[in-house]
Structure formats: structure tokens, C-alpha cells
Amino acid sequence: MQKFIRIDMTTLKSTITEVPAKYAGLGGRALTSCFVNDEVNPTCHPLGKNNKIIFAPGLLSGTSAPNSGRMSVGAKSPLTGTIKESNTGGSASQMLAKMGIKAFVIEGKPADDQFYVIKLDINGVTIEAAPAEILGGCGNYEAIRILGEKYGAHVGIALAGPAGEYRMPAANISFKDPDGNMRSAGRGGLGAVLGSKNVKAIVIDETGAGKVPIADPEAFMAASKVFAKALLDHPVAGKGLALYGTDVLINILNEAGGLPAKNFTAGRIDFNDNFSGETMNATITERGGDGKVSHGCHKGCIIRCSQWYPDKQGKYITSGFEYETIWGLGANSEIKDFDTIAYIDRAMDDVGIDSIETAVAVAVAMEGGLIPWGDGDRVLEIVKEMATPTPLARIIAGGAGVVGKVCGLYRTPVVKDQAIPAYDPRAIKGIGLTYATTPMGADHTAGYCISGNILKIGADIDPLKKDGQIEYARAMQIGTAAVDSTGMCLFVYFGVADNPAGYQALIDMINAQYGINLSSDDVDELGKTVLRFERDFNKRAGFTNAHDRLPEFMEYEAIEPHNVVWDFSPEEIDEVMKF
Amino acid sequence: MDDAKKMLEIRGFLQLDAFLKKKYGKMPIFLEIDGPISGLELSEKLGINRDDIEVIFVNGFVQQIDYILNPGDRMAFLPPGCPGPYRIALGFYGKNQDNAANFKIKKDE
Secondary structure, three states: OOOOEEEEEOEEEEEEEEHHHHHOOOOOHHHHHHHHHHHOOOOOOOOOOOOEEEEEEEEHHHHOOOOOOOEEEEEEEOOOEEEEEEOOOOOOOOOHHHEEEEEEEEEOOOOOOOOOOEEEEEEEEEEEOOHHHOOOOHHHHHHHHHHHHHHOOEEEEEEHHHHHHOOOEEEEEEEEEEOOOOEEEOOOOHHHHHHHHOEEEEEEOOOOOOOOOOHHHHHHHHHHHHHHHHHHOOHHHHHHHHHHHHHHHHHHHHOOOOOEEEEOOEEEOHHHHHOOOOHHHHHHHHOOOOEEEEEOOOOOOOHHHHHHEEEOOOOOOEEEEHHHHHHHHHOOOOOOOHHHHHHHHHHHHHHHHHHHHHHHHHHHHHHHOOOOOOOOOHHHHHHHHOOOOOOOHHHHHOOHHHHHHHOOOEEEEEEEEEEEOOOOOOHHHHHHHHHHHHOOOOOOOHHOOOOOOOHHOOOOOOOOOOOOHHHHHHHHHHHHHHHHOOOHHHHHHHHHHOOHHHHHHHHHHHHHHHHOOOOOOHHHOOOOOOOHHHHHHHHHHOOOOOOOOOOOOHHOOOOOOOOOOOOHHHHHHHOOOOO | HHHHHHEEEEEEEOOHHHHHHHHOOOOOEEEOOOOOOOOHHHHOOOOOOOHOOEEEOOOEEEEEEOOOOOOOOOEEOOOOOOOOHHHHHHHHHHHOOOOOOOOOOOOOO
């Protein structure tokens, strides 16, 4: 029997039931978004007692399927006011799946200020007072060490860092990875939701758990092999991401003129070589020590886009050092020293704050005169101050939208109050349509995958022209919503998009695990259904098509080198979500 | 035509970054040309393996390998391995559909 767990923080009691029938066929984002739409009052305050936060492994998590260790976290977002699904690696998803936990929900709110640790193990749920030493500003690295000593090094951990404890709108939920470092359910402030329920940490102990049941093991293994080969044969997985990480995109987006620079006032810089993926590879290789060019964020990852970035003495600084963070602090904030960017990335992991939201907020704060342009040392101080937040640290942790308002700026790159990531919509128009219309607020990962024949959608795309972009943005969001429900990392997309056998193998694995017979049309329909749940929630929360817009300045401020503005009409934008 | 206008500004990404920096000691490289030259011809001139090129950038636009370059252009060689939906959004999928070394599974496998 798969379990559905509810933990009520008002009464400090939990219930474990069979999975409600309507959720039985869902996993990951499909489950979290369906549940939030069903049970969370869309007009509730995100930090009040009526919000609920749900954690759900994907459909394939816990199996031997490569790259299937992702987990979805869902709630109403304190950053955007919309529904939110935030996705993470780490160890927790696979452990929960092996324990037969389809999902667990945290609801209610304690009457006092006591923070708690929730422990999930094979015997059920335990709720106990959080150790005092991990509260009140203790960094996540130290908190994971302390919790590891108390509960065992083998356990999975999800944490509200100091930013979450203080309920700051950009707070993330940090997840321990297999090496004891951090992965994040980064976007949308779900760490603040966890903090609002006085939950400091969730400890997951899989001791005694069995294997995930597979209805047809032979068919599953056969499909899994085909799938793994499709991933490994593809140059993106085999070369690009494994050697250069996602930071490989710095040089590429810069060359395309779509790398937002100095708070979105240009599309290209001349100091990109300071912190490109190629420079990262060379630096890690040269420094040696703890450095690793390639590293997986969860067991079974065969793409290995993460890395360990060391200091000049070879000592570990940070991992999962992503393009969007490096872009936001580098190109967009003009911090030109790679090591300084790495230390800020580590500090953001340590306080538990979304590195994209924070990096964009920093650039807006620089434009607003709160921080000198390019002053990485000051940014590092401010991020560290988020552990026991000063007023300025709270403002930056409020997100880019808050900073723009505080500074009286019109050039604030947000959609639904979530910061626009590292791809300028004026120069890459299809991405702009996704930023505008995704139910999540501006989110590059909302439009990452297409199911089916990519050439029907993508063969004639010109990044500066409108032709085909509406169909592109629609298909990408539908495909992504489906893949987010499987527990698969979005980077499997390359193997399945360019190799029809790989895509079929993904469906075959789901069918073999559950003894069902999904077709690619069914998977497409799942993606559409997820988006409908999310749009319905947002509509009932008060959002309309008028919120599906990019910031106005992009309509009249052209960026070099292509000298382009955002020129989709409201009517054209609204076509994206018609399906 | 003055000297600057005769120059091609050349970059290489992924493994070609290290390759060109090692060979020429810097990035970007400036190469004087007298007239139009295709991306393929340029790659041969620089000793770049054809399998190491998925697409080229020319003045900020993705083009296929045989696109004609002119003096004064800024160009870059991009090997297979660029991740993300940007492959579609930047126009990779309309380029090089018939080339053995493009993003698709290699023809000899």
C-alpha cells in the first residue's frame, strides 16, 4: 500500500492513509499541483495557517531509472501569490519512494514559536523540538552536520534555512545531497512556507524500506537500458553538461546577444570569459584538490551536470554552481571575480535563499543605489546577514520586485513578482512567452521539454521573429509539466527529444512500473491537465491574463547587439495557453 | 578597406575554447581575410575537426557550417553539447539537419 501522510502542525499529530484514488496515478508536479488546487484556499495568506505544503516524489523516483531522483514541492507561493511547484535533486525523493510514501503534506500552524523537526521513517511520523543549536541563524552546512550526528549520516534531510525561519519571500528549501552538500527547491519562497509552519527540518530515514514495486521488471529493465543509452549517446549529456556544467551557456547566450547584462540593459558583455563554463572547467582542473568537474546531484544521475568548485588551495567552496546564478551575479551585477561569485553562491546555499531571485534582486539593488555595481564583497556580506537579517538583507531577500519598489525603479525584471532568469526575452522571444504565461511567475524551467516530434515545432524558429514562438512556448510548457511529474531531471529532455527511442523508453518505464499502457498522447494530456490545475488555482487567487505580461520596460528599451524590444501583443501572448 | 574591416573576429566554445587558446594564445582570434570564406573553409584553416562543430554563430545569429563569412564579421564555432530549450529557441534545429556531426545521434552509430 502506498501511503499518503498528513502532518498537522496545529495539533502536532499526523495521519497515514491510503493514497486517495484521484491521486493514485499522479506523481511529482502533477500530484502537488492537483492537491494544492484541491485543498488550498487560493486567497489564503501563503504564510498563514490555511496554506499547505506538499512533497511528492515523481512517478519513477526510487526505481533504477536513470536521473529519476527529482522531487516536487508545492504550495501557494509567498513570492508570487500563485500556485508553486519547485523541483529539487538530493536524496529525499528516492528515499520517500522506497518507503512507499506517495506524498506528505504539512498543514496548520503552531500557536507558539517553537520550531520542530519532523522525522519520517518506516514506522511513521515523529515530531520533536528542533535542536536549539540549528536555530536562529545556524547555516545549512552546519545544521546538516548536527542533524547527521543526531539522526545518522545516512538520513535524507530537507531544511528551512535561516531565510526560511525568518519567512523571507525568496527563501528556498534545502535538501541534503548524497555528499552532504545542498540542493534546493529554489524558486517561489517555499522555504518561508515551511518556516511559517515552524518546521525547521524534515528528516527521512529509509532504514528497513524495500524496493519500489515494479509490475513488469523485465520490461522495465529493457526500457531503462534504452533510456540510459539515449542519454549517454547525446553530446549534451556526454560532453556539454558533464564537462562544463550549465555554465556552458554563458558564452553561448552572450554570443547570441541574449545574456541580460547590468540589470537587463544590454544583451552582451566583454568579460564573459571571467566566469564561463569553459573557465570553470579549466579552473577546477588546474586547482585540483576537492575540485570535481562533474558530479551527480542524486544517486542514479548519469548526466552529472553538477561540480565541486574549489578555492585556490583546492578546498571545496560550492557545488551545483549553476549558470543562472553565475549570470545573475556576473553579467547582470558586474561582479567579475569568479571566486567571489562562488563564495556568494555558497553563502546563499548556507542561508537557504533562492540564488536566481537573490542575484536578480542584487542587480536591481545596484541600479537603485543600495549596493555599488560589481561590489561582490558587499553582496557576500549582505547574503551572510540574511542569517540574522538586517533591514537591507531582508529587502534583498524580499526578491527583485520588492527591491524595485523600495528603490523606486521601473526597470524591475519580474513576472508575477518572480525574477526573470538569464535569458533575455527580447532577444529570445519564445522564452519570453513562457516567462509571461507560466503559472509559476518567470521561470526558465517551465518551458524545457517537448513531447513528440521536435522538428514540427522547432525547425524554423528564428529567435528574433514571432513565427512559431506561440506554438513553441505552448508545447514546451505542456511537455515540461509532464516530465516534472515523472521525477525525471529536465536534462533528460535532450536524449528523448533527439532520439524517438529514448522518448518511448521513458513512457515504457512508467508503463512497466505501474502495469499500465500510457501512450505519448496520454503523456501530453497529463501535461495539459497539470497546467489547467495551476491556471485554475491562479484564476481563483485573482490572477487574470493581464498578469501574463512581461515588464513594460522591455517594450520600449531595446537591447544591443540586436537592438530589439519585446513586441508580442497581449492578444498574441494569450494564445499560448489556449489548448 | 581598412585593416580592421578585413578582420574576422573568431571564438570557439566548449572544447574549442581550450583548443584555440592553446593554439593562438588568446581569445578571440583576429584573422585577416581578403574576401568571403565559408565557416567550413575557416574551420579547415584553423585546424578544427568537423565533428567538433554543431553550428556557428555569425554576428549573433546561429548559422550552419557552410554559411559565408565576410570581413568584419564576428563569428564563433560551437561544438555539439549546448543544453537547454535554447537549442530550439536560438534556431539550432533548422540548421545542419543533414550533417553527420550535428546534435542528433551520430549516423555511424
